[in-house]
Amino acid sequence: MWEQYEVPRSEGTRIHRIGSMLICVAVEMAGEGDLLSAMPMYDAALSLKKTTRKNVVSSVTLPPLDDPVWYKFFIDSSKHYELLPGYPQIPVCVRLKEAFSLPPGADLKGWIFSRIEARILVSGVELVSFPLAKPHKTLYGTPETGVICRYDEAQFLTSSEPMFESMLTDPGLVAHPVRLRNTSSTAVRVTELCIYGEQLSIFWTGARMQSERLSFVFGSSGVRMSLDGQGSLSPDWTTIAKPRVSGEERFIERSFELFKAMTRL
Amino acid sequence: MTETVTAAPEAVAKSQWILDLIPAESPLGRIFTIDTALKLTRVGISIVLGLLFVGLIMTVLKRITRKRLNARSGSLVVKLAQYLGFALIAINTLEAAEIDLSALLGAAGIAGVALGFAAQTSVSNFISGFFLMSEKTFTVGDVVTVDTTTGVVYSIDALSVKLRTFDNQLVRIPNETLIKTNVTNVTRFETRRLNVKITITHATDIEKARVLLFEAAEATEIVLRQPEPLFMIQGIGKDGVDLLFGVWLTNDDWVSGNNDIYAGIQKRFRAAGIEFAHATMTVYEKKAREPSVAGRSS
Numbered sequence: 360m361w362e363q364y365e366v367p368r369s370e371g372t373r374i375h376r377i378g379s380m381l382i383c384v385a386v387e388m389a390g391e392g393d394l395l396s397a398m399p400m401y402d403a404a405l406s407l408k409k410t411t412r413k414n415v416v417s418s419v420t421l422p423p424l425d426d427p428v429w430y431k432f433f434i435d436s437s438k439h440y441e442l443l444p445g446y447p448q449i450p451v452c453v454r455l456k457e458a459f460s461l462p463p464g465a466d467l468k469g470w471i472f473s474r475i476e477a478r479i480l481v482s483g484v485e486l487v488s489f490p491l492a493k494p495h496k497t498l499y500g501t502p503e504t505g506v507i508c509r510y511d512e513a514q515f516l517t518s519s520e521p522m523f524e525s526m527l528t529d530p531g532l533v534a535h536p537v538r539l540r541n542t543s544s545t546a547v548r549v550t551e552l553c554i555y556g557e558q559l560s561i562f563w564t565g566a567r568m569q570s571e572r573l574s575f576v577f578g579s580s581g582v583r584m585s586l587d588g589q590g591s592l593s594p595d596w597t598t599i600a601k602p603r604v605s606g607e608e609r610f611i612e613r614s615f616e617l618f619k620a621m622t623r624l
Numbered sequence: 625m626t627e628t629v630t631a632a633p634e635a636v637a638k639s640q641w642i643l644d645l646i647p648a649e650s651p652l653g654r655i656f657t658i659d660t661a662l663k664l665t666r667v668g669i670s671i672v673l674g675l676l677f678v679g680l681i682m683t684v685l686k687r688i689t690r691k692r693l694n695a696r697s698g699s700l701v702v703k704l705a706q707y708l709g710f711a712l713i714a715i716n717t718l719e720a721a722e723i724d725l726s727a728l729l730g731a732a733g734i735a736g737v738a739l740g741f742a743a744q745t746s747v748s749n750f751i752s753g754f755f756l757m758s759e760k761t762f763t764v765g766d767v768v769t770v771d772t773t774t775g776v777v778y779s780i781d782a783l784s785v786k787l788r789t790f791d792n793q794l795v796r797i798p799n800e801t802l803i804k805t806n807v808t809n810v811t812r813f814e815t816r817r818l819n820v821k822i823t824i825t826h827a828t829d830i831e832k833a834r835v836l837l838f839e840a841a842e843a844t845e846i847v848l849r850q851p852e853p854l855f856m857i858q859g860i861g862k863d864g865v866d867l868l869f870g871v872w873l874t875n876d877d878w879v880s881g882n883n884d885i886y887a888g889i890q891k892r893f894r895a896a897g898i899e900f901a902h903a904t905m906t907v908y909e910k911k912a913r914e915p916s917v918a919g920r921s922s
């Protein structure tokens with residue numbers, strides 16, 4: 360699924376089905392080069408559950424290519440495009456389906472899943488990125504100092520290994536090994552976890568995805584996310600997405616943003 | 625024994641022709657002396673060097689302030705440095721011209737009073753600019769409301785703040801006005817609550833209306849999931865039941881959020897047969913009693 364494809368010059372519109380959504384890709388001639396058109400479809404996929412792969416194109420009613428719902432890009436004479444996973448540009452706030460309390464001094468390891476986006480790249484340059492489900496926004500923190508995030512819901516799994524069965528039914532999910540520590544002197548109620556995807560990689564086995572281990576430290580001054588190593592990876596994992604910024608860069612950037620917000624300079 | 629030294633007779637001869645050109649006894653000659661020429665040269669040099677120096681300082685200051693301060697603070701610091709620089713050039717030039725500054729001070733005092741009256745507003749605006757700067761109420765790019773004017777802060781200058789209204793007009797607001805009036809910074813925080821105020825008829829099931837409102841918020845992608853929408857019954861009025869439904873939106877999604885949520889609510893209410901209450905008045909008609917004719921005797 361996450362691989363390189365030939366530009367569909369002679370086959371009409373190509374449809375990639377990822378979980379519950381479709382990504383349609385078509386090509387038009389534009390002078391001496393080509394225009395690549397791409398479009399996400401969220402509702403159509405639900406009615407196609409029992410349709411075979413070959414019949415998907417004929418089962419979906421596509422808007423004409425001059426419809427503004429298509430995202431268009433001049434790709435010159437490139438012959439291939441890549442479909443790769445990536446984290447959203449904004450942080451993802453994963454709301455836990457079952458909130459729980461973390462006593463002082465607790466150190467808990469587990470897993471959560473979050474939904475990634477599908478990126479279309481030509482010659483290594485990202486053209487567009489589509490969320491794999493209708494994207495909702497949320498605020499992590501207070502209205503005064505909160506961060507706007509992509510909304511997601513997941514269950515916190517305390518098993519030593521993630522339940523990959525759920526990932527196989529939805530290939531848009533990436534598993535995050537998580538370590539939660541409460542360094543404060545009071546119990547903390549964990550209701551949501553905010554993930555800065557720009558610091559994370561995606562490791563891929565051909566069927567499932569996983570990120571580095573995330574560490575959430577609940578201190579007296581708030582919560583801090585950092586990377587806590589790679590977690591357990593077998594040799595067949597390959598890195599399919601690299602972090603956009605390093606943890607240090609992110610820390611400096613956040614500190615500067617905080618300083619600016621405090622001083623209004 | 626005395627020794628006479630004859631100094632460069634040729635040079636003396638060369639400069640002499642200039643003095644010969646304007647006779648020393650003539651009125652022009654009394655003004656245009658070597659001393660005057662030297663003074664003029666000194667004045668010219670002090671102005672040119674002063675301007676170059678101030679220009680250099682300004683360039684460096686602009687670079688520093690652009691990196692470290694916001695546009696508003698930077699502009700004020702640069703302007704202040706510019707005025708100080710010009711004042712220094714003026715003093716230096718007067719000194720170069722060997723004009724007694726103490727004599728000017730008295731005149732400057734009187735001129736200062738006159739200028740103070742004339743520039744009262746400008747000075748007030750300038751000082752107000754510093755207070756505004758220290759308060760940090762808004763910055764360039766923020767959306768602010770001053771009195772009845774709402775717009776994006778276009779520039780913050782020493783004397784005024786310029787707003788670009790949403791219909792693309794430039795409004796200049798003196799800094800003094802901003803100090804005196806209420807200023808609302810609409811986009812200070814990244815999120816805002818959209819307060820939807822609706823009145824439903826007394827006959828409407830409030831719980832049904834509440835469910836539909838939350839459904840409308842849930843269906844609108846750009847409504848924030850957290851903080852959760854607020855539902856409140858504000859009162860039972862004479863026209864109907866007043867409801868407040870508050871949903872949170874990011875500043876970027878404000879316009880489309882308004883459109884989507886209002887349209888969504890109307891669509892759902894219409895489908896469920898819920899009516900918005902309008903101002904109503906119940907009028908009772910009292911029939912006039914007809915005059916009784918019975919018992920009238922002729």
